[in-house]
Amino acid sequence: MSFKPLSLLVPMLLMACSTGYQQPVGREEAPPPPRVDDVPNVDACGARPVQDRIGRAFSDLLREAIADESGAERVRVLRPGDAATMDHRPDRLNIHLDENDVIARIECG
Template structure:
């Protein structure tokens, strides 16, 4: 019984210390510290090395099955450096790359939409 009581006493003694450690302390003069500034984005990697693709040159392919004009042929004609084929339900990253051609297909592999980015 004494061992159990000692454990309860230790918990009761240290519990206020844990609460005090989690408490937020105000800055000078009662001011609450503000959040740090947001991080800056370094645009050095996209400094214009990538030319944006030209959708006007390849819009003819919308409505055609992928394969008639291949994805590589569309990329060449549109001036894209990279190609990404996206089928319904597929996961895709949200990073924007001006030199990438995104080919959106329907369930039958027919080109629904072409986008740069």
Template sequence: MSFPIRARSLSALLLPAVLALTACQAPSMDEQDAATANAQQAAEAAKAPADEAGKATEAPPAGTCDASQVQSLVGQAYTDAVGKQAQEDAGASQVRVLKPNDVATMEFLGDRLNVEVDAKDVVSGVRCG
């Protein structure tokens, strides 16, 4: 007599699990294939030309920025006026101030001056890119 009780309680536990699993369906193979093809095309388009050893065959794009002209800013307090003067001295078309823990894009822009400052807005580094 205890067998029917176990069967009922087991089916009461399994039924919701089976229904939940059948509700979760993977995308169709056509959708998966299309997503894979799009990802491969994007990766190939973004890949820099390289030789057999994996070394880049093209240099990064050059720009007008010359950070060597403004290295004397390191250790000085950063202000908007300092940034504007640094932009002119470095020959950059734009300035990006990077504070600690700032999120920054990684694309190289040869005409952009990056000014790194610490938590007290003291310049800790300058570089182009």
């Protein structure tokens, strides 16, 4: 019995052609990312109106002014290396300072 490689090649080519070309699956456009305004309790501590204090040198007087303007019942000042609880409290205003006691970030939590 003689073996002819070409006799195997022709059926394989025919099988490959019979599957046909498939169109790529259409994809829907991804939904837009959520906006900060859409997230509930994102500003429960009043951080939004006091963002202009970022970059200022921190003082107790400035802390009181931030607390008054934000309306936050709880204010926490965090310096680099400070131990802090990891519980998230949307109504607590966190004032993050850098190593020079300059306000780096103000956020709820």
